[in-house]
Amino acid sequence: MSAAPTTVRSVYVHAPFCARRCFYCDFAVQVRRAGGATEWLAAIGAELDLVASEGLFELAPTLDTLYVGGGTPSLLGVEAMQGLAERIGPGRLSAQDLEWTAEANPESLTPEVARSWASAGVNRVSLGAQSFHDPTLRWMGRLHGPEGPAAAVGAARTAGIEDISVDLIFGVPEHLGRPWMDDLQRVVGMDVPHVSLYGLTVEPATPLGRAVRDGRERPVDEERYREEFLLAAQVLSGAGYEHYEVSNFARPGHASKHNGAYWTGSPYLGLGNGAHSYAHPVRRWNVRDWGDYRDAVTGGSTPEEAREYLEDDSIRLESIWLGLRTRSGVAEEPLAGTARRAVHRWEREGLAVREGGRVRLTPEGWLVMDRLSLELDAAQSA
Numbered sequence: 001m002s003a004a005p006t007t008v009r010s011v012y013v014h015a016p017f018c019a020r021r022c023f024y025c026d027f028a029v030q031v032r033r034a035g036g037a038t039e040w041l042a043a044i045g046a047e048l049d050l051v052a053s054e055g056l057f058e059l060a061p062t063l064d065t066l067y068v069g070g071g072t073p074s075l076l077g078v079e080a081m082q083g084l085a086e087r088i089g090p091g092r093l094s095a096q097d098l099e100w101t102a103e104a105n106p107e108s109l110t111p112e113v114a115r116s117w118a119s120a121g122v123n124r125v126s127l128g129a130q131s132f133h134d135p136t137l138r139w140m141g142r143l144h145g146p147e148g149p150a151a152a153v154g155a156a157r158t159a160g161i162e163d164i165s166v167d168l169i170f171g172v173p174e175h176l177g178r179p180w181m182d183d184l185q186r187v188v189g190m191d192v193p194h195v196s197l198y199g200l201t202v203e204p205a206t207p208l209g210r211a212v213r214d215g216r217e218r219p220v221d222e223e224r225y226r227e228e229f230l231l232a233a234q235v236l237s238g239a240g241y242e243h244y245e246v247s248n249f250a251r252p253g254h255a256s257k258h259n260g261a262y263w264t265g266s267p268y269l270g271l272g273n274g275a276h277s278y279a280h281p282v283r284r285w286n287v288r289d290w291g292d293y294r295d296a297v298t299g300g301s302t303p304e305e306a307r308e309y310l311e312d313d314s315i316r317l318e319s320i321w322l323g324l325r326t327r328s329g330v331a332e333e334p335l336a337g338t339a340r341r342a343v344h345r346w347e348r349e350g351l352a353v354r355e356g357g358r359v360r361l362t363p364e365g366w367l368v369m370d371r372l373s374l375e376l377d378a379a380q381s382a
């Protein structure tokens with residue numbers, strides 16, 4: 001890292017606890033029925049002190065975005081967000097246009113929790129609905145039923161939080177009989193300003209990964225994955241959402257500012273187990289295990305597990321990949337020779353469009369975004 005601390009305006013805080021581990025989950029989580037806020041706040045506060053003394057990052061006097069993800073932040077109960085605000089410093093959370101998001105699961109975003117979040121300053125909720133189909137929810141290991149998301153959205157709205165995002169997972173096994181169109185219509189009917197879509201992935205170290213390895217489940221069917229993604233893009237765009245990033249849809253003015261910081265290469269600080277931080281050209285990340293993390297920070301030691309210095313070639317590939325994943329795409333003007341021919345071919349194949357001096361991918365293109373990023377990178381460096 002450079003000698004002068006990097007000023008960050010976007011902070012991610014990881015809340016590690018979940019009441020149960022979902023069948024497919026590979027995140028840094030710790031299973032715990034409830035509570036944990038006191039322990040969590042003590043650890044995050046200790047890490048903030050370490051960050052201040054390290055001289056690598058400094059928090060801006062006012063933050064643009066704060067994102068509390070997990071895990072299940074709503075499991076932490078009614079004191080957690082106010083406690084977090086006190087540790088970060090209320091002045092840093094005083095900007096008029098601060099975006100403070102907290103992730104929630106339907107069963108723990110109670111009216112009391114929603115009220116406590118609103119009074120602490122949380123103004124955006126990202127809700128893990130995943131499906132409205134009971135057999136699919138049970139297969140996933142979710143704790144809520146089909147009506148849970150609507151109740152949680154109602155709790156958030158009653159508390160005064162209108163900026164709500166709902167997550168759905170697509171590409172689940174066919175034997176579940178999940179009616180994807182019904183789920184899309186349910187989310188449209190909730191009239192929330194933001195929807196995120198995640199394709200199911202099979203990670204080897206998860207119960208799902210083991211089930212696939214043992215032949216008890218089949219890997220995700222690529223054609224089904226493709227059809228469901230394209231149907232979602234069509235239905236949500238038709239309902240007035242802009243497909244502004246490969247996985248994200250927003251009504252005008254409701255795109256996630258915090259994720260925008262990741263996609264544009266802005267510096268950010270990550271606090272908590274498994275959290276990543278970035279200050280060009282360095283990325284660093286904390287140890288994943290909650291107990292190891294807590295013991296390190298409360299004992300005054302850095303929780304950093306490793307860091308990498310991005311070389312020029314990986315910075316170039318990453319900036320292509322980050323550009324192509326958003327609707328703003330990449331600039332067309334610097335593309336020449338093979339790169340320009342590649343982009344014209346993508347356009348003929350329906351994978352990209354060129355407009356306003358930019359090249360952006362279509363939903364078909366987003367399905368093969370990794371391949372196209374590598375192709376453009378190789379063409380530009382040829």
Ligand code: SF4
Pocket residue numbers: 017018020021022025026027029070071072105128
């Ligand atoms: S609620 Fe989210 S973080 Fe927790 S186990 Fe399920 S998928 Fe993982």
